[in-house]
Amino acid sequence: MRTRLSRALPAAVAVLAVFSALPVSAATAAVREPVPYASPVDHPSYIVTVRRDLDPADVARxxxxxxxxxxxxxxxxxxxxxxxxxxxxxxALPGVETIEEDGTASAG
Known part of the structure; x- marks a missing residue:
């Protein structure tokens, strides 16, 4: 059965009115600020690149x-x-291309 626009329109307007009446802070209250990454004190974090024919997880192991x-x-x-x-x-491994300490990069 087909719904007539004259019946559906008042319901749609009512739903939109309810959502537009909500305060903006209620919609964003649950959003947390991101926590910056901090590498452990004992060992710094590195990014290691390896040749394409090697499995990076195997090299790490x-x-x-x-x-x-x-x-x-x-x-x-x-x-x-x-x-x-x-x-x-x-x-010392022949398949390792670079070992760089992880850090922050910026342009310009």
Whole structure:
């Protein structure tokens, strides 16, 4: 059965009136501010890139690391908290391309 516009329009207007009467603060009250990332004090976080023919998670496991994140789109590698010995061990592996301490980047 088809609903006539003359019957549906008053109901739609009533629903819109209820939502438009809500205060803006009620709609945004549950939104929390993002918490900035802070790397642990004991080991800094690094981003490690590896050759495309290697599995980044396998490379991390070779030095006893559990990746925080594995990248496979723009970068091919992983992010992990590394101690100095793990950084040195990764640097010695032939398939590791870069090891960069994680930080903030800005343009210009």
């Amino acid at each position: 070779l030095v006893g690391v559990t990746p925080v994140h594995v990248f496979d789109t723009a970068l091919h590698g992983f992010a992990a908290r590394l101690n100095p010995a793990q950084v040195a061990a990764l640097a």
